[in-house]
Amino acid sequence: MIRIAVDGMGGDFAPKTIVKGAESAANEGVAEIVLVGDETLMKPFIHNTKGLEIIHTPVYVEMDESPSTALRKKKDSSINKAFELHKSGYVQAVVSAGNSGATMAFATITLGRIAGVDRPAIAVLHPTESDRLSILLDGGGTVDCKPTHFAQFALMGEAFARLVQGIDAPRVGVLTNGEEETKGNELTRDSHALIKGLGINYIGYVEGGDVTSGKADVVVTDGFVGNIALKVSEGLAEFFFNYFKEHIEKSFKAKLGYLLLKDVFKSLKKKTDYAETGGAPLLGVDGVCIICHGKSNEKAIHNAILLAKKFVEKNLNESIQEAMRGYQALQKTKER
Amino acid sequence: MIRIAVDGMGGDFAPKTIVKGAESAANEGVAEIVLVGDETLMKPFIHNTKGLEIIHTPVYVEMDESPSTALRKKKDSSINKAFELHKSGYVQAVVSAGNSGATMAFATITLGRIAGVDRPAIAVLHPTESDRLSILLDGGGTVDCKPTHFAQFALMGEAFARLVQGIDAPRVGVLTNGEEETKGNELTRDSHALIKGLGINYIGYVEGGDVTSGKADVVVTDGFVGNIALKVSEGLAEFFFNYFKEHIEKSFKAKLGYLLLKDVFKSLKKKTDYAETGGAPLLGVDGVCIICHGKSNEKAIHNAILLAKKFVEKNLNESIQEAMRGYQALQKTKER
Numbered sequence: 001m002i003r004i005a006v007d008g009m010g011g012d013f014a015p016k017t018i019v020k021g022a023e024s025a026a027n028e029g030v031a032e033i034v035l036v037g038d039e040t041l042m043k044p045f046i047h048n049t050k051g052l053e054i055i056h057t058p059v060y061v062e063m064d065e066s067p068s069t070a071l072r073k074k075k076d077s078s079i080n081k082a083f084e085l086h087k088s089g090y091v092q093a094v095v096s097a098g099n100s101g102a103t104m105a106f107a108t109i110t111l112g113r114i115a116g117v118d119r120p121a122i123a124v125l126h127p128t129e130s131d132r133l134s135i136l137l138d139g140g141g142t143v144d145c146k147p148t149h150f151a152q153f154a155l156m157g158e159a160f161a162r163l164v165q166g167i168d169a170p171r172v173g174v175l176t177n178g179e180e181e182t183k184g185n186e187l188t189r190d191s192h193a194l195i196k197g198l199g200i201n202y203i204g205y206v207e208g209g210d211v212t213s214g215k216a217d218v219v220v221t222d223g224f225v226g227n228i229a230l231k232v233s234e235g236l237a238e239f240f241f242n243y244f245k246e247h248i249e250k251s252f253k254a255k256l257g258y259l260l261l262k263d264v265f266k267s268l269k270k271k272t273d274y275a276e277t278g279g280a281p282l283l284g285v286d287g288v289c290i291i292c293h294g295k296s297n298e299k300a301i302h303n304a305i306l307l308a309k310k311f312v313e314k315n316l317n318e319s320i321q322e323a324m325r326g327y328q329a330l331q332k333t334k335e336r
Numbered sequence: 337m338i339r340i341a342v343d344g345m346g347g348d349f350a351p352k353t354i355v356k357g358a359e360s361a362a363n364e365g366v367a368e369i370v371l372v373g374d375e376t377l378m379k380p381f382i383h384n385t386k387g388l389e390i391i392h393t394p395v396y397v398e399m400d401e402s403p404s405t406a407l408r409k410k411k412d413s414s415i416n417k418a419f420e421l422h423k424s425g426y427v428q429a430v431v432s433a434g435n436s437g438a439t440m441a442f443a444t445i446t447l448g449r450i451a452g453v454d455r456p457a458i459a460v461l462h463p464t465e466s467d468r469l470s471i472l473l474d475g476g477g478t479v480d481c482k483p484t485h486f487a488q489f490a491l492m493g494e495a496f497a498r499l500v501q502g503i504d505a506p507r508v509g510v511l512t513n514g515e516e517e518t519k520g521n522e523l524t525r526d527s528h529a530l531i532k533g534l535g536i537n538y539i540g541y542v543e544g545g546d547v548t549s550g551k552a553d554v555v556v557t558d559g560f561v562g563n564i565a566l567k568v569s570e571g572l573a574e575f576f577f578n579y580f581k582e583h584i585e586k587s588f589k590a591k592l593g594y595l596l597l598k599d600v601f602k603s604l605k606k607k608t609d610y611a612e613t614g615g616a617p618l619l620g621v622d623g624v625c626i627i628c629h630g631k632s633n634e635k636a637i638h639n640a641i642l643l644a645k646k647f648v649e650k651n652l653n654e655s656i657q658e659a660m661r662g663y664q665a666l667q668k669t670k671e672r
Contacts, residue, residue: 264583
């Protein structure tokens, strides 16, 4: 059975929701779970140890700690211990809802990168008008990107969409400010030219609206724009739900209407709830790492473990390795 | 009375919705309206010429035409004729729902820029959780920005929020991928340092979610990120309303619920409808130009005319001129 390490101390509601999510996945036999963290703090929330192992690690990274400080001073933290367990082969994946900068930094340093990958990328799953999710990457890892990073993101996202999401010939687009080739900035224009030649189902420029329209399966951007796009989306969804909540409480008629429409509200909430997808895989590191939202609840952790399992089972990293070899060969041909 | 030129030929539903919006504003005495465009195409939609003048201009810019082509070949188009009327002093403002790239280009060339402004910016009004609107700029004009452009955007947005929106000491933020000073990219970090010293109510970095949270009144970004942020927001709003529409039609219970909740849906739709604000002022040109959404309906055009009127009445450009003089003086002091 697959063994997955979960950072028990990472997340706004850690260790409680993390432990409970890990416990439910372990009890259901999704995977063998290794909870890494402060045993005295985690134990009160554990009721059934079936499939669950605890590795006591008293040090942990705070949510608001600077990743560079954590990197220097907290090599013995729960999150890095999890990656060390992965590196040694004891576990096949790591799930963390902790400080995402520190998680990414430790993952990159302790696991290393897949040969040919210059920068790992956070692949965030986003709901669309169709039944499919779109995959936006990079969701916040690499702020300053070059065209070669975009090309690698495109290849990694394409492999993830194909293998883990099960999409045939995923449509890949570059996020920009208009569909026409004359739009974009220097970075997107050079990336566009490069990605065109990769032999994937590249559909060209896509716009902000296409993160939800479903026009593209994989949306390539840098970590700066990606983070802003995702936060705008999250903020607007919150605004909508808050607006309904506030106004429904104000009148009896509206309350009654809400009761009749409750199923629709619930299904929409479910469709836009990040807990449903669990977390975002960090693509490009030599291992499996799922980065969860800081506010992750029990369900999010449970689903992140399911996603990690699928990532391992589908041998995604082998395909990424292969894609990177192909990419490097192509670049060498160009140089000649 | 103020006289405003409206490009009758610009917009996805032109000339019909444009003519009707202009006519209603003219008939109500909001301003004297000069409709510029092909008389034979516009006339069928005009019923009452009270307050309305037509200037026949058979040439117009297509919605999907490249702005640089338009600039070279269509100096005699309706949109540029409108700006020429403004330049000559015959009208005090221009409203256009046409090709926004061409509108911006002709505005900049025909009207010129306010002394000290390097790049004009599109200031887009966005709904927030509070009663106020946030002002995001640049909404798509200048893709590649420098810190000095950001500083000018901050000053122009601040003046607009204060004078036209009536906000005391507007809170100005720079859009980035995290609140901490260590976040951002080179452009935002240098801009942050520069804007800090401008003597406005600068609140530092704001995130994507703050476009709707209401934390900032003015959100400064470049035209590339600004366009993506706005399109993501528009796309998600569409997704939400479509989702409800589709699911409400499916069941009688849901339909009944919708009827009871209709007022809430309508008020939310109104709050997020760009037709309510009418359009986005192009700040920094030596004149008044409101850029409307391509899909503008009659109400949007009417409201854009109201916004143009307010812009003129509040003497916004005088304040921007003053702010630019102060900025230039400050830069000179620094150089010493």
